[in-house]
Amino acid sequence: MKTEYDVAVIGGGPAGSTAATLLARSGRKVVLFEKDRFPRFHIGESLLPRSMSTFARSGVLEKIEAAGFVKKFGAQIASGCGSGESKFYFKDGFRPKGDHAFQVERAEFDKILLDHAAENGVEVHEGTKVEGVEFPPGGVLLRTSKTSYPASYVLDCSGRNTLLASKLDLKTTYDGLHKFALYAHYENVDRPDGMDGTLTRMVRAKDRWFWMIPLSPTKMSIGVVMDTAAVRAMPQTPEAILQESLDSLPVMKNRMARSTRCTPVYASGDYSYRITSLHGDRWLLAGDSAGFIDPVFSSGIFLGVLGAEQAAGALNAALDHPGLRAKSFDLYQRKMQKVLKIYLAFVRAWYRQEFVETVLSPANILEIVPAVNAVLAGNIGDSFSLTWRLALFRTIVGIQRFVPLCPRLTLQPDSP
Ligand SMILES: Cc1cc2nc3c(=O)[nH]c(=O)nc-3n(C[C@H](O)[C@H](O)[C@H](O)COP(=O)(O)OP(=O)(O)OC[C@H]3O[C@@H](n4cnc5c(N)ncnc54)[C@H](O)[C@@H]3O)c2cc1C
Numbered sequence: 001m002k003t004e005y006d007v008a009v010i011g012g013g014p015a016g017s018t019a020a021t022l023l024a025r026s027g028r029k030v031v032l033f034e035k036d037r038f039p040r041f042h043i044g045e046s047l048l049p050r051s052m053s054t055f056a057r058s059g060v061l062e063k064i065e066a067a068g069f070v071k072k073f074g075a076q077i078a079s080g081c082g083s084g085e086s087k088f089y090f091k092d093g094f095r096p097k098g099d100h101a102f103q104v105e106r107a108e109f110d111k112i113l114l115d116h117a118a119e120n121g122v123e124v125h126e127g128t129k130v131e132g133v134e135f136p137p138g139g140v141l142l143r144t145s146k147t148s149y150p151a152s153y154v155l156d157c158s159g160r161n162t163l164l165a166s167k168l169d170l171k172t173t174y175d176g177l178h179k180f181a182l183y184a185h186y187e188n189v190d191r192p193d194g195m196d197g198t199l200t201r202m203v204r205a206k207d208r209w210f211w212m213i214p215l216s217p218t219k220m221s222i223g224v225v226m227d228t229a230a231v232r233a234m235p236q237t238p239e240a241i242l243q244e245s246l247d248s249l250p251v252m253k254n255r256m257a258r259s260t261r262c263t264p265v266y267a268s269g270d271y272s273y274r275i276t277s278l279h280g281d282r283w284l285l286a287g288d289s290a291g292f293i294d295p296v297f298s299s300g301i302f303l304g305v306l307g308a309e310q311a312a313g314a315l316n317a318a319l320d321h322p323g324l325r326a327k328s329f330d331l332y333q334r335k336m337q338k339v340l341k342i343y344l345a346f347v348r349a350w351y352r353q354e355f356v357e358t359v360l361s362p363a364n365i366l367e368i369v370p371a372v373n374a375v376l377a378g379n380i381g382d383s384f385s386l387t388w389r390l391a392l393f394r395t396i397v398g399i400q401r402f403v404p405l406c407p408r409l410t411l412q413p414d415s416p
Pocket residue numbers: 010011012013014015016033034035036042043044045046047048128129130131157158159160161163181183223268286287288289295298299300301302304
């Protein structure tokens with residue numbers, strides 16, 4: 001098959017834009033399709049410091065820095081009962097790679113990334129949905145409503161639409177992680193001054209948790225995550241469920257006494273799924289289309305952008321040395337699955353009470369707290385000195401289940 005493009009990318013979110021830019025900067029001919037026109041609303045607003053090095057590599061970091069997004073210096077975990085909270089500043093993490101990331105309105109952020117891809121030579125088609133992908137010998141053919149585009153490889157970054165994984169029946173769910181989120185933006189939510197006012201705040205209640213992400217000096221993204229089955233059993237509207245959830249916890253309600261909601265209430269279900277294979281002979285998956293785990297630790301964009309960087313490397317290797325394709329694609333899959341596994345373990349732990357009791361009582365023995373902090377910063381890597389600390393942390397959490405090394409918490413306010 002005669003191919004016109006080296007790589008065709010589906011989706012112009014952070015994963016697609018980043019991979020397309022890196023490939024174009026390596027001299028590849030790249031075409032990208034985005035079904036929407038930007039700017040558009042998207043959830044997923046809290047970034048991790050580790051992604052800053054990828055944005056520097058793709059040449060977009062200066063534009064992100066110039067856009068005036070809130071600088072994020074860490075995260076905070078609080079208990080719904082109001083009796084405990086822990087702050088994690090990135091600067092105090094285990095061998096930190098940076099002291100900040102950003103809290104971003106995705107409408108603006110995604111547009112910066114996509115425009116940057118076009119400025120770097122990517123042929124960007126906005127408002128163009130990929131309707132089908134075919135695999136004739138020697139390449140791929142992407143079909144839109146108007147025409148077909150022949151390429152050597154396709155990189156699917158279609159996000160939670162999971163275009164290829166759904167077509168190839170590769171999507172499975174994780175037991176026990178069927179969650180549902182309701183969220184909106186609010187004006188005038190109270191927050192501390194200075195560095196503490198930039199932190200992502202996660203509040204863990206008994207059967208649900210909340211996020212608070214400062215997006216500007218006055219605006220905040222706020223959401224609640226619950227079991228899907230529990231939400232489906234509630235007769236109220238999504239607006240009422242979110243409002244009643246916020247009102248049920250003084251640690252949320254008190255900060256929101258003067259606030260007003262300034263967007264509709266949005267909902268996301270289909271939380272946490274696994275994709276059984278991240279590549280075939282002519283295709284790779286990156287970002288949410290390669291798997292999605294509950295973004296409780298703000299890992300989504302970090303994983304998407306890391307996947308984009310690694311996938312661009314694997315595609316470059318395959319284009320330069322076709323004989324190395326199978327090996328480089330396989331290596332890509334193994335790397336990504338290893339990182340996903342680390343976050344999956346943390347997400348599963350988050351829903352166990354003893355995990356929250358342990359992180360809210362951070363006795364800093366053997367630098368375990370900085371090691372947990374490193375995961376919250378996306379600073380994971382392969383180092384043994386980090387992995388044994390995380391293993392020790394998991395052991396302490398395991399013991400806490402049966403023997404209270406740290407104070408027990410109710411995670412909900414005392415009944416009146
Ligand atoms: C409730 C919730 C809260 C979250 N909070 C955070 C957070 O705080 N921090 C964080 O890092 N992550 C968070 N995430 C995760 C984050 O939103 C995603 O991980 C991130 O957006 C993934 O980027 P992506 O590029 O893979 O996919 P997306 O950003 O979803 O981009 C995919 C793009 O593909 C396009 N597309 C889809 N199908 C087609 C098609 N057929 N043809 C053409 N284009 C197509 C879509 O229009 C979209 O623009 C959250 C997610 C949810 C659901």
